[in-house]
Amino acid sequence: MRFRHRAAAGFATLLLPLAGLVGLASPAEAATSATATYTKTQDWGSGFEGKWTVKNTGTTTLSSWTVEWDFPSGTSVTSAWDADVTSSGTHWTAKNKSWNGTLAPGASVSFGFNGTGSGSPAHCKLNGGSCDGGTTEPGDSAPSAPGTPxxxxxxxxxxxxxxxxxxxxxxxxxxxxxxxxxxxxxxxxxxxxxxxxxxxxxxxxxxxxxxxxxxxxxxxxxxxxxTTGGTTEPPPTGGKIKLGYFTEWGVYGRNYHVKNLVTSGSASKITHINYAFGNVKDGKCVVDDTYAAYDKAYTADQSVSGTADTWDQPLRGNFNQLRQLKAKYPHIKVLYSFGGWTYSGGFGQAAANAAAFAKSCKAVVEDPRWADVFDGIDIDWEYPNACGLTCDTSGPAAFKNLSQALRAEFGPNYLVTAAITADGSSGGKIDAADYGGAAQYLDWYNVMTYDYFGAFDKDGPTAPHSPLTSYPGIPQAGFNSADAIAKLKSKGVPSAKLLLGIGFYGRGWTGVTQSAPGGTATGAAPGTYEAGIEDYKILKNSCPATGTIAGTAYAHCGSNWWSYDTPSTIAGKMTWAKNQGLGGAFFWEFSGDTSNGELVTAINNGLK
Structure with missing residues:
Protein backbone atom coordinates (compact mmCIF):
# COMPACT_ATOMS: atom_id res chain seq x y z
CA MET A 1 0.00 0.00 0.00
CA ARG A 2 1.39 3.36 -0.94
CA PHE A 3 0.73 6.67 0.68
CA ARG A 4 0.84 10.17 -0.61
CA HIS A 5 3.09 11.97 1.88
CA ARG A 6 5.47 13.42 -0.69
CA ALA A 7 7.95 15.55 1.22
CA ALA A 8 10.44 15.48 -1.66
CA ALA A 9 8.70 18.47 -3.22
CA GLY A 10 10.38 20.65 -0.63
CA PHE A 11 13.95 19.52 -1.35
CA ALA A 12 14.77 22.10 -3.99
CA THR A 13 13.92 24.91 -1.62
CA LEU A 14 16.43 24.07 1.07
CA LEU A 15 19.09 26.36 -0.33
CA LEU A 16 16.81 29.23 -1.26
CA PRO A 17 18.19 31.60 1.38
CA LEU A 18 21.59 31.39 -0.38
CA ALA A 19 20.15 32.31 -3.78
CA GLY A 20 21.68 35.31 -5.44
CA LEU A 21 24.98 35.25 -3.54
CA VAL A 22 27.45 37.69 -5.03
CA GLY A 23 31.23 37.88 -5.21
CA LEU A 24 33.32 39.62 -2.62
CA ALA A 25 34.01 43.31 -2.63
CA SER A 26 37.17 44.87 -1.34
CA PRO A 27 37.06 45.99 2.28
CA ALA A 28 35.50 49.44 2.42
CA GLU A 29 37.61 50.94 5.18
CA ALA A 30 39.70 50.08 8.21
CA ALA A 31 37.72 48.69 11.10
CA THR A 32 39.09 51.01 13.77
CA SER A 33 35.62 52.42 14.56
CA ALA A 34 33.44 49.31 14.44
CA THR A 35 33.14 45.90 16.05
CA ALA A 36 31.81 42.52 14.91
CA THR A 37 30.67 40.03 17.53
CA TYR A 38 29.53 36.44 17.07
CA THR A 39 26.92 34.40 18.94
CA LYS A 40 25.80 30.80 18.43
CA THR A 41 22.07 31.26 19.03
CA GLN A 42 20.96 27.64 18.58
CA ASP A 43 22.59 24.20 18.46
CA TRP A 44 20.52 21.13 17.58
CA GLY A 45 23.33 18.59 17.36
CA SER A 46 23.44 18.07 13.60
CA GLY A 47 23.64 21.80 12.97
CA PHE A 48 23.48 25.23 14.52
CA GLU A 49 22.39 28.82 14.00
CA GLY A 50 24.94 31.63 14.26
CA LYS A 51 24.59 35.40 14.36
CA TRP A 52 27.03 38.23 13.72
CA THR A 53 26.37 41.76 14.99
CA VAL A 54 28.23 44.70 13.45
CA LYS A 55 28.25 47.91 15.52
CA ASN A 56 29.51 51.35 14.54
CA THR A 57 31.43 52.49 17.63
CA GLY A 58 32.89 55.56 15.94
CA THR A 59 31.69 59.10 15.34
CA THR A 60 31.18 58.96 11.56
CA THR A 61 28.71 56.98 9.46
CA LEU A 62 29.85 53.60 8.17
CA SER A 63 28.89 53.20 4.50
CA SER A 64 29.40 49.43 4.17
CA TRP A 65 30.72 46.41 6.04
CA THR A 66 32.39 43.10 5.27
CA VAL A 67 32.97 40.45 7.94
CA GLU A 68 35.49 37.65 7.31
CA TRP A 69 36.30 34.58 9.40
CA ASP A 70 37.68 31.05 9.19
CA PHE A 71 35.83 27.87 10.08
CA PRO A 72 37.70 24.64 10.78
CA SER A 73 37.34 21.87 8.22
CA GLY A 74 33.94 20.19 8.54
CA THR A 75 32.10 23.33 9.66
CA SER A 76 30.29 25.39 7.03
CA VAL A 77 27.39 27.75 6.31
CA THR A 78 24.36 26.14 4.62
CA SER A 79 22.04 29.15 4.39
CA ALA A 80 22.18 32.79 5.39
CA TRP A 81 19.98 35.86 5.70
CA ASP A 82 20.49 39.64 5.80
CA ALA A 83 23.98 39.33 4.26
CA ASP A 84 25.60 37.89 1.13
CA VAL A 85 27.80 35.03 2.34
CA THR A 86 30.44 33.31 0.19
CA SER A 87 33.40 31.07 0.86
CA SER A 88 36.82 30.14 -0.44
CA GLY A 89 37.81 26.86 1.16
CA THR A 90 37.42 27.33 4.90
CA HIS A 91 37.45 31.14 4.68
CA TRP A 92 34.02 32.80 4.82
CA THR A 93 33.01 36.35 3.91
CA ALA A 94 29.74 38.16 4.60
CA LYS A 95 28.93 41.47 2.89
CA ASN A 96 26.04 43.76 3.69
CA LYS A 97 22.89 43.84 1.59
CA SER A 98 22.07 46.99 -0.35
CA TRP A 99 19.67 48.09 2.36
CA ASN A 100 21.63 47.45 5.56
CA GLY A 101 25.17 48.63 4.82
CA THR A 102 24.88 52.16 6.19
CA LEU A 103 25.39 52.43 9.95
CA ALA A 104 25.13 55.70 11.82
CA PRO A 105 27.35 56.23 14.89
CA GLY A 106 26.15 53.92 17.67
CA ALA A 107 23.94 51.87 15.32
CA SER A 108 24.24 48.11 14.87
CA VAL A 109 22.99 45.47 12.44
CA SER A 110 22.87 41.68 12.64
CA PHE A 111 22.88 38.89 10.09
CA GLY A 112 22.47 35.19 10.67
CA PHE A 113 23.12 31.80 9.14
CA ASN A 114 22.48 28.10 9.58
CA GLY A 115 25.52 25.85 9.65
CA THR A 116 26.73 22.28 9.98
CA GLY A 117 29.62 21.02 12.07
CA SER A 118 30.79 21.94 15.55
CA GLY A 119 33.59 24.44 14.94
CA SER A 120 33.74 28.09 16.01
CA PRO A 121 34.83 31.10 13.93
CA ALA A 122 38.43 32.28 14.14
CA HIS A 123 40.60 35.06 12.67
CA CYS A 124 37.73 37.52 12.41
CA LYS A 125 38.19 40.66 10.32
CA LEU A 126 35.83 43.59 9.85
CA ASN A 127 36.47 45.74 6.78
CA GLY A 128 40.00 44.39 6.73
CA GLY A 129 40.82 45.20 10.37
CA SER A 130 40.33 43.52 13.73
CA CYS A 131 36.81 42.66 14.81
CA ASP A 132 37.88 44.05 18.18
CA GLY A 133 35.84 42.45 20.93
CA GLY A 134 33.98 39.58 19.31
CA THR A 135 33.96 36.06 20.70
CA THR A 136 36.20 34.95 17.83
CA GLU A 137 39.03 36.96 19.43
CA PRO A 138 39.83 37.30 23.16
CA GLY A 139 37.17 39.58 24.60
CA ASP A 140 33.48 39.79 25.33
CA SER A 141 31.00 36.90 25.23
CA ALA A 142 27.29 37.29 24.52
CA PRO A 143 24.85 37.04 27.46
CA SER A 144 22.89 33.91 28.31
CA ALA A 145 19.17 33.48 27.68
CA PRO A 146 16.90 34.98 30.35
CA GLY A 147 14.31 32.79 32.02
CA THR A 148 10.95 32.21 30.34
CA PRO A 149 8.67 35.11 31.37
CA THR A 227 -6.10 39.01 27.64
CA THR A 228 -9.45 38.97 29.40
CA GLY A 229 -12.75 39.95 27.80
CA GLY A 230 -13.48 40.21 24.10
CA THR A 231 -14.98 37.70 21.72
CA THR A 232 -13.29 35.04 19.61
CA GLU A 233 -14.18 32.75 16.77
CA PRO A 234 -16.25 29.90 18.22
CA PRO A 235 -14.62 26.46 18.09
CA PRO A 236 -16.25 23.76 15.97
CA THR A 237 -18.97 21.85 17.76
CA GLY A 238 -19.47 18.14 18.30
CA GLY A 239 -16.58 17.22 20.59
CA LYS A 240 -14.83 15.24 17.83
CA ILE A 241 -11.28 15.77 16.55
CA LYS A 242 -11.14 17.43 13.11
CA LEU A 243 -7.52 17.48 12.02
CA GLY A 244 -5.86 18.57 8.79
CA TYR A 245 -2.31 18.30 7.50
CA PHE A 246 -0.55 21.51 6.43
CA THR A 247 2.43 20.81 4.17
CA GLU A 248 5.63 22.80 4.62
CA TRP A 249 6.40 22.78 0.88
CA GLY A 250 2.90 23.88 -0.13
CA VAL A 251 3.99 27.53 0.11
CA TYR A 252 5.94 27.10 -3.14
CA GLY A 253 4.31 25.59 -6.25
CA ARG A 254 0.92 25.21 -4.63
CA ASN A 255 1.01 28.78 -3.28
CA TYR A 256 -0.95 27.62 -0.24
CA HIS A 257 -0.26 29.49 2.99
CA VAL A 258 -1.55 29.52 6.55
CA LYS A 259 -3.75 32.51 5.70
CA ASN A 260 -5.68 30.29 3.26
CA LEU A 261 -7.10 28.49 6.30
CA VAL A 262 -8.68 31.80 7.27
CA THR A 263 -9.93 32.95 3.86
CA SER A 264 -11.45 29.51 3.12
CA GLY A 265 -13.33 29.46 6.42
CA SER A 266 -11.57 26.21 7.37
CA ALA A 267 -9.85 27.52 10.51
CA SER A 268 -13.13 27.86 12.39
CA LYS A 269 -14.12 24.27 11.48
CA ILE A 270 -11.05 22.30 12.55
CA THR A 271 -9.60 21.46 15.95
CA HIS A 272 -6.03 20.42 15.10
CA ILE A 273 -3.31 20.92 12.49
CA ASN A 274 -0.42 18.56 11.76
CA TYR A 275 2.51 20.52 10.33
CA ALA A 276 4.27 18.21 7.84
CA PHE A 277 7.04 17.25 7.82
CA GLY A 278 10.05 17.40 10.05
CA ASN A 279 12.83 15.05 9.01
CA VAL A 280 14.40 12.15 10.91
CA LYS A 281 18.19 12.15 10.46
CA ASP A 282 20.91 10.34 12.39
CA GLY A 283 18.32 9.15 14.89
CA LYS A 284 17.08 12.67 15.64
CA CYS A 285 14.21 15.00 14.81
CA VAL A 286 15.31 17.98 12.69
CA VAL A 287 13.58 20.89 10.95
CA ASP A 288 13.50 20.16 7.23
CA ASP A 289 13.10 23.32 5.12
CA THR A 290 14.24 26.07 7.49
CA TYR A 291 13.39 28.83 4.99
CA ALA A 292 9.72 27.86 4.70
CA ALA A 293 9.49 26.97 8.39
CA TYR A 294 10.84 30.11 10.03
CA ASP A 295 12.56 32.51 7.62
CA LYS A 296 10.22 33.26 4.70
CA ALA A 297 8.95 36.85 4.99
CA TYR A 298 5.25 37.63 4.55
CA THR A 299 3.79 40.95 3.47
CA ALA A 300 0.84 42.45 5.32
CA ASP A 301 -1.71 41.17 2.79
CA GLN A 302 -0.23 37.66 2.93
CA SER A 303 -0.13 37.31 6.70
CA VAL A 304 -2.84 36.10 9.07
CA SER A 305 -2.49 39.15 11.31
CA GLY A 306 -2.36 41.69 8.47
CA THR A 307 1.06 42.86 9.68
CA ALA A 308 4.15 42.58 7.47
CA ASP A 309 7.22 40.69 8.66
CA THR A 310 10.32 42.78 9.30
CA TRP A 311 13.82 41.78 8.28
CA ASP A 312 15.09 41.57 11.85
CA GLN A 313 12.24 39.86 13.70
CA PRO A 314 13.26 36.60 15.43
CA LEU A 315 10.62 34.39 13.78
CA ARG A 316 9.03 34.48 10.33
CA GLY A 317 7.77 31.82 7.92
CA ASN A 318 5.10 29.19 8.53
CA PHE A 319 5.80 28.98 12.26
CA ASN A 320 5.07 32.67 12.78
CA GLN A 321 1.93 32.43 10.64
CA LEU A 322 0.74 29.46 12.74
CA ARG A 323 1.39 31.54 15.86
CA GLN A 324 -0.83 34.28 14.41
CA LEU A 325 -3.49 31.72 13.44
CA LYS A 326 -3.61 30.39 17.01
CA ALA A 327 -3.99 33.94 18.33
CA LYS A 328 -7.04 34.40 16.09
CA TYR A 329 -8.44 30.88 16.64
CA PRO A 330 -7.31 29.87 20.14
CA HIS A 331 -9.16 26.55 20.00
CA ILE A 332 -6.71 25.20 17.38
CA LYS A 333 -3.88 22.93 18.53
CA VAL A 334 -0.83 22.42 16.31
CA LEU A 335 1.34 19.29 16.23
CA TYR A 336 4.72 18.96 14.53
CA SER A 337 4.65 15.83 12.36
CA PHE A 338 7.91 13.99 11.63
CA GLY A 339 8.51 11.38 8.96
CA GLY A 340 6.08 10.72 6.12
CA TRP A 341 6.67 8.56 3.08
CA THR A 342 10.00 10.17 2.15
CA TYR A 343 11.47 10.77 5.61
CA SER A 344 10.58 7.49 7.36
CA GLY A 345 13.92 5.83 6.62
CA GLY A 346 15.46 7.32 9.76
CA PHE A 347 13.03 5.80 12.24
CA GLY A 348 14.86 2.48 12.47
CA GLN A 349 17.97 4.23 13.79
CA ALA A 350 15.79 6.40 16.04
CA ALA A 351 14.17 3.32 17.57
CA ALA A 352 17.60 1.91 18.45
CA ASN A 353 17.96 4.74 20.99
CA ALA A 354 14.38 5.83 21.56
CA ALA A 355 15.15 8.02 24.57
CA ALA A 356 17.75 10.06 22.67
CA PHE A 357 15.35 10.40 19.73
CA ALA A 358 12.56 11.63 21.99
CA LYS A 359 14.89 14.14 23.62
CA SER A 360 15.91 15.53 20.21
CA CYS A 361 12.26 15.86 19.17
CA LYS A 362 11.34 17.78 22.29
CA ALA A 363 14.28 20.12 21.70
CA VAL A 364 12.89 20.96 18.25
CA VAL A 365 9.29 21.34 19.42
CA GLU A 366 10.38 23.49 22.39
CA ASP A 367 12.87 25.64 20.51
CA PRO A 368 12.49 29.01 22.29
CA ARG A 369 11.81 30.79 19.02
CA TRP A 370 8.54 28.87 18.52
CA ALA A 371 7.87 26.95 21.74
CA ASP A 372 4.38 28.46 21.97
CA VAL A 373 3.41 27.32 18.46
CA PHE A 374 3.33 23.56 18.98
CA ASP A 375 1.07 21.62 21.31
CA GLY A 376 2.49 18.20 20.57
CA ILE A 377 4.24 15.83 18.19
CA ASP A 378 3.00 13.41 15.55
CA ILE A 379 5.08 10.49 14.28
CA ASP A 380 4.41 9.28 10.73
CA TRP A 381 6.52 6.13 10.44
CA GLU A 382 5.86 4.36 7.13
CA TYR A 383 6.22 1.58 8.25
CA PRO A 384 7.47 -0.05 11.49
CA ASN A 385 8.89 -3.54 10.86
CA ALA A 386 7.55 -3.43 7.28
CA CYS A 387 8.28 -1.90 3.88
CA GLY A 388 7.44 1.56 2.54
CA LEU A 389 9.91 3.61 0.49
CA THR A 390 12.50 1.46 2.30
CA CYS A 391 12.13 -1.67 4.41
CA ASP A 392 12.42 -1.53 8.20
CA THR A 393 13.62 -4.51 10.24
CA SER A 394 13.60 -2.99 13.72
CA GLY A 395 11.15 -5.60 15.02
CA PRO A 396 7.53 -5.65 16.20
CA ALA A 397 8.29 -3.92 19.54
CA ALA A 398 10.14 -0.91 18.07
CA PHE A 399 7.07 1.24 17.49
CA LYS A 400 5.76 0.66 21.03
CA ASN A 401 9.19 1.45 22.49
CA LEU A 402 9.41 4.66 20.47
CA SER A 403 5.92 5.72 21.56
CA GLN A 404 6.72 5.01 25.21
CA ALA A 405 9.91 7.09 25.03
CA LEU A 406 8.08 10.01 23.43
CA ARG A 407 5.42 10.02 26.13
CA ALA A 408 8.06 9.80 28.87
CA GLU A 409 9.96 12.76 27.39
CA PHE A 410 6.99 14.97 26.51
CA GLY A 411 4.93 14.19 29.60
CA PRO A 412 1.15 14.40 30.02
CA ASN A 413 0.65 17.99 28.90
CA TYR A 414 1.73 17.52 25.27
CA LEU A 415 -0.20 15.65 22.61
CA VAL A 416 1.67 12.62 21.25
CA THR A 417 0.04 10.97 18.22
CA ALA A 418 0.94 8.77 15.24
CA ALA A 419 -0.18 8.34 11.65
CA ILE A 420 -0.32 4.62 10.94
CA THR A 421 -1.00 2.09 8.23
CA ALA A 422 -4.56 1.10 7.35
CA ASP A 423 -3.61 -2.29 5.90
CA GLY A 424 -6.29 -4.52 7.39
CA SER A 425 -5.27 -7.65 5.51
CA SER A 426 -4.31 -10.85 7.30
CA GLY A 427 -0.59 -10.72 8.07
CA GLY A 428 -0.40 -7.17 6.71
CA LYS A 429 1.24 -4.05 8.07
CA ILE A 430 -1.07 -3.65 11.08
CA ASP A 431 0.05 -7.13 12.17
CA ALA A 432 3.75 -6.20 11.77
CA ALA A 433 3.95 -3.85 14.79
CA ASP A 434 2.47 -3.63 18.28
CA TYR A 435 -0.09 -0.89 17.64
CA GLY A 436 -2.26 -2.21 20.44
CA GLY A 437 0.53 -1.97 23.01
CA ALA A 438 1.67 1.46 21.82
CA ALA A 439 -1.83 2.95 22.05
CA GLN A 440 -1.53 3.44 25.84
CA TYR A 441 1.17 6.08 25.26
CA LEU A 442 -0.56 7.95 22.43
CA ASP A 443 -3.52 10.32 22.35
CA TRP A 444 -4.78 8.97 19.03
CA TYR A 445 -3.93 7.28 15.74
CA ASN A 446 -4.42 8.91 12.35
CA VAL A 447 -5.38 5.78 10.42
CA MET A 448 -4.40 6.42 6.79
CA THR A 449 -7.52 4.94 5.21
CA TYR A 450 -6.69 6.06 1.68
CA ASP A 451 -4.25 5.15 -1.14
CA TYR A 452 -5.37 1.52 -1.04
CA PHE A 453 -5.49 1.34 -4.84
CA GLY A 454 -4.09 3.52 -7.59
CA ALA A 455 -2.13 3.76 -10.82
CA PHE A 456 1.01 2.48 -9.13
CA ASP A 457 -0.66 -0.67 -10.53
CA LYS A 458 -0.68 0.81 -14.02
CA ASP A 459 -2.82 -1.88 -15.66
CA GLY A 460 -5.55 -1.69 -13.04
CA PRO A 461 -8.01 -2.98 -12.18
CA THR A 462 -9.59 0.39 -11.42
CA ALA A 463 -10.72 0.63 -7.80
CA PRO A 464 -11.55 3.41 -5.32
CA HIS A 465 -8.45 4.48 -3.43
CA SER A 466 -10.38 5.11 -0.19
CA PRO A 467 -13.14 2.48 0.13
CA LEU A 468 -15.05 2.65 3.37
CA THR A 469 -16.13 -0.99 3.18
CA SER A 470 -15.33 -4.07 1.14
CA TYR A 471 -17.31 -4.82 -2.03
CA PRO A 472 -17.58 -7.68 -4.52
CA GLY A 473 -14.52 -7.61 -6.75
CA ILE A 474 -12.29 -5.52 -4.48
CA PRO A 475 -8.72 -6.26 -5.64
CA GLN A 476 -7.30 -6.98 -2.16
CA ALA A 477 -9.10 -8.30 0.92
CA GLY A 478 -8.62 -6.11 3.98
CA PHE A 479 -7.84 -3.00 1.96
CA ASN A 480 -10.72 -0.87 3.22
CA SER A 481 -11.43 1.42 6.17
CA ALA A 482 -13.88 -0.84 8.00
CA ASP A 483 -11.49 -3.80 8.06
CA ALA A 484 -8.58 -1.63 9.23
CA ILE A 485 -10.57 -0.06 12.06
CA ALA A 486 -11.96 -3.46 13.11
CA LYS A 487 -8.46 -4.97 13.23
CA LEU A 488 -7.09 -2.13 15.34
CA LYS A 489 -9.99 -2.46 17.76
CA SER A 490 -9.35 -6.20 18.00
CA LYS A 491 -5.79 -5.42 19.08
CA GLY A 492 -7.07 -3.35 21.99
CA VAL A 493 -6.97 0.16 20.54
CA PRO A 494 -9.92 2.14 21.99
CA SER A 495 -12.37 3.46 19.39
CA ALA A 496 -11.95 7.01 20.69
CA LYS A 497 -8.23 6.85 19.84
CA LEU A 498 -8.90 6.14 16.16
CA LEU A 499 -9.40 8.87 13.54
CA LEU A 500 -10.75 8.04 10.09
CA GLY A 501 -8.58 9.32 7.23
CA ILE A 502 -9.93 11.29 4.25
CA GLY A 503 -7.97 12.19 1.11
CA PHE A 504 -8.60 15.62 -0.38
CA TYR A 505 -7.48 14.29 -3.77
CA GLY A 506 -8.23 11.50 -6.21
CA ARG A 507 -6.23 8.71 -7.80
CA GLY A 508 -6.77 7.87 -11.44
CA TRP A 509 -5.89 5.78 -14.49
CA THR A 510 -5.98 6.46 -18.21
CA GLY A 511 -6.77 4.15 -21.11
CA VAL A 512 -9.96 3.01 -19.36
CA THR A 513 -13.10 2.11 -21.32
CA GLN A 514 -15.24 0.64 -18.51
CA SER A 515 -17.17 3.09 -16.32
CA ALA A 516 -17.71 0.74 -13.38
CA PRO A 517 -14.80 -0.22 -11.12
CA GLY A 518 -12.72 -3.23 -12.17
CA GLY A 519 -11.71 -2.03 -15.63
CA THR A 520 -8.28 -2.36 -17.22
CA ALA A 521 -6.00 0.64 -17.82
CA THR A 522 -2.80 1.59 -19.62
CA GLY A 523 -1.23 3.85 -17.00
CA ALA A 524 -1.68 6.84 -14.72
CA ALA A 525 -4.06 9.65 -15.64
CA PRO A 526 -2.43 13.09 -16.06
CA GLY A 527 -2.17 15.15 -12.84
CA THR A 528 -1.16 18.72 -12.09
CA TYR A 529 1.76 17.79 -9.84
CA GLU A 530 2.07 14.03 -10.25
CA ALA A 531 0.64 11.52 -12.71
CA GLY A 532 -2.21 9.53 -11.23
CA ILE A 533 -3.03 12.11 -8.54
CA GLU A 534 -5.22 15.23 -8.69
CA ASP A 535 -6.75 17.59 -6.13
CA TYR A 536 -10.46 17.47 -5.40
CA LYS A 537 -10.79 21.15 -6.30
CA ILE A 538 -9.75 20.26 -9.87
CA LEU A 539 -11.57 16.94 -10.25
CA LYS A 540 -14.97 18.25 -9.11
CA ASN A 541 -15.09 20.26 -12.35
CA SER A 542 -12.75 18.41 -14.73
CA CYS A 543 -14.15 14.94 -14.09
CA PRO A 544 -17.39 15.04 -12.02
CA ALA A 545 -18.43 11.91 -10.13
CA THR A 546 -20.47 9.41 -12.16
CA GLY A 547 -21.09 6.80 -9.45
CA THR A 548 -20.34 5.61 -5.94
CA ILE A 549 -19.05 2.34 -4.53
CA ALA A 550 -18.08 1.28 -1.01
CA GLY A 551 -18.94 4.69 0.38
CA THR A 552 -16.78 6.74 -1.98
CA ALA A 553 -17.16 8.29 -5.44
CA TYR A 554 -15.69 7.46 -8.83
CA ALA A 555 -15.74 9.22 -12.18
CA HIS A 556 -15.24 8.11 -15.80
CA CYS A 557 -14.57 10.90 -18.28
CA GLY A 558 -13.14 10.18 -21.71
CA SER A 559 -10.47 7.54 -21.19
CA ASN A 560 -9.70 8.61 -17.61
CA TRP A 561 -11.08 6.97 -14.46
CA TRP A 562 -10.79 8.66 -11.06
CA SER A 563 -11.89 7.90 -7.51
CA TYR A 564 -12.21 10.55 -4.82
CA ASP A 565 -14.36 11.71 -1.92
CA THR A 566 -17.02 14.39 -2.32
CA PRO A 567 -18.96 16.36 0.31
CA SER A 568 -21.71 13.73 -0.02
CA THR A 569 -19.46 10.68 0.49
CA ILE A 570 -17.64 12.44 3.34
CA ALA A 571 -20.99 12.95 5.04
CA GLY A 572 -21.60 9.21 4.86
CA LYS A 573 -18.14 8.42 6.19
CA MET A 574 -18.59 10.80 9.12
CA THR A 575 -21.87 9.14 10.05
CA TRP A 576 -20.08 5.78 9.97
CA ALA A 577 -17.23 7.15 12.13
CA LYS A 578 -19.69 8.41 14.74
CA ASN A 579 -21.57 5.11 14.77
CA GLN A 580 -18.24 3.33 15.35
CA GLY A 581 -17.44 5.62 18.28
CA LEU A 582 -14.29 6.95 16.62
CA GLY A 583 -12.52 10.01 17.99
CA GLY A 584 -13.07 11.96 14.78
CA ALA A 585 -11.42 12.34 11.40
CA PHE A 586 -8.33 13.76 9.75
CA PHE A 587 -7.42 14.60 6.17
CA TRP A 588 -4.48 14.93 3.79
CA GLU A 589 -4.21 17.87 3.09
CA PHE A 590 -5.66 21.42 3.13
CA SER A 591 -4.56 22.60 -0.32
CA GLY A 592 -6.62 19.95 -2.14
CA ASP A 593 -9.86 21.55 -0.97
CA THR A 594 -11.78 24.30 -2.74
CA SER A 595 -11.15 27.96 -1.94
CA ASN A 596 -14.28 27.97 0.24
CA GLY A 597 -13.39 24.75 2.10
CA GLU A 598 -16.13 22.41 0.84
CA LEU A 599 -14.55 19.24 2.17
CA VAL A 600 -13.56 20.69 5.56
CA THR A 601 -17.14 21.92 5.91
CA ALA A 602 -18.44 18.42 5.14
CA ILE A 603 -16.21 16.90 7.85
CA ASN A 604 -17.24 19.52 10.39
CA ASN A 605 -20.95 19.18 9.63
CA GLY A 606 -20.74 15.38 9.62
CA LEU A 607 -19.14 15.19 13.06
CA LYS A 608 -21.53 17.56 14.83
Missing part, protein backbone atom coordinates in the same frame (compact mmCIF):
# COMPACT_ATOMS: atom_id res chain seq x y z
CA UNK A 150 5.81 34.60 33.81
CA UNK A 151 2.59 36.56 33.36
CA UNK A 152 0.47 38.25 36.04
CA UNK A 153 -2.03 41.09 36.47
CA UNK A 154 -3.67 40.20 33.13
CA UNK A 155 -6.49 42.58 32.12
CA UNK A 156 -8.39 43.33 28.91
CA UNK A 157 -5.57 45.54 27.70
CA UNK A 158 -2.39 44.80 29.67
CA UNK A 159 -0.15 42.13 31.21
CA UNK A 160 2.79 42.23 33.61
CA UNK A 161 5.79 40.08 32.64
CA UNK A 162 8.58 38.95 34.96
CA UNK A 163 11.65 36.86 34.19
CA UNK A 164 14.86 35.63 35.82
CA UNK A 165 18.02 37.52 34.91
CA UNK A 166 20.50 36.53 32.23
CA UNK A 167 24.22 36.29 32.98
CA UNK A 168 27.18 37.83 31.14
CA UNK A 169 30.93 38.01 31.75
CA UNK A 170 30.95 41.82 31.45
CA UNK A 171 27.42 42.52 32.72
CA UNK A 172 23.88 42.73 31.28
CA UNK A 173 22.84 46.22 30.19
CA UNK A 174 19.16 45.71 29.34
CA UNK A 175 16.50 43.37 27.93
CA UNK A 176 14.47 43.43 24.72
CA UNK A 177 10.85 42.36 25.28
CA UNK A 178 9.39 40.54 22.26
CA UNK A 179 5.65 40.25 21.58
CA UNK A 180 4.76 37.73 18.87
CA UNK A 181 8.40 37.85 17.79
CA UNK A 182 8.64 41.66 17.43
CA UNK A 183 10.39 43.95 19.91
CA UNK A 184 7.96 46.13 21.88
CA UNK A 185 10.26 47.50 24.60
CA UNK A 186 13.80 47.65 25.97
CA UNK A 187 14.06 47.73 29.77
CA UNK A 188 16.85 47.61 32.36
CA UNK A 189 14.86 45.63 34.95
CA UNK A 190 13.57 42.03 34.84
CA UNK A 191 9.91 42.99 34.54
CA UNK A 192 7.72 44.91 32.11
CA UNK A 193 4.02 45.77 31.82
CA UNK A 194 2.75 45.69 28.25
CA UNK A 195 -0.27 47.93 27.62
CA UNK A 196 -2.56 48.85 24.76
CA UNK A 197 -3.51 45.25 24.04
CA UNK A 198 -6.77 43.96 22.57
CA UNK A 199 -9.31 42.21 24.78
CA UNK A 200 -9.78 38.47 24.36
CA UNK A 201 -6.61 38.12 22.28
CA UNK A 202 -3.72 35.64 22.45
CA UNK A 203 -0.15 36.94 22.56
CA UNK A 204 3.27 35.32 22.89
CA UNK A 205 6.09 36.94 24.90
CA UNK A 206 9.82 36.22 25.12
CA UNK A 207 12.87 38.17 26.29
CA UNK A 208 16.42 38.67 25.00
CA UNK A 209 19.35 40.10 27.02
CA UNK A 210 21.84 42.70 25.77
CA UNK A 211 25.29 43.22 27.26
CA UNK A 212 27.40 46.38 27.63
CA UNK A 213 28.82 45.86 24.11
CA UNK A 214 25.27 45.65 22.72
CA UNK A 215 25.61 41.96 21.96
CA UNK A 216 22.31 40.09 22.21
CA UNK A 217 22.09 36.54 23.52
CA UNK A 218 19.61 33.73 22.80
CA UNK A 219 15.89 34.43 23.08
CA UNK A 220 14.15 33.02 26.15
CA UNK A 221 11.34 30.52 26.08
CA UNK A 222 7.95 31.89 25.04
CA UNK A 223 5.00 32.58 27.34
CA UNK A 224 1.49 32.50 25.87
CA UNK A 225 -0.88 35.12 27.31
CA UNK A 226 -4.57 35.69 26.63
Missing amino acids: TASDITNTSVKLTWSAATDDKGVKNYDVLRDGAKVATVTSTSYTDTGLTAGTDYSYSVQARDTADQTGPVSGARAVR
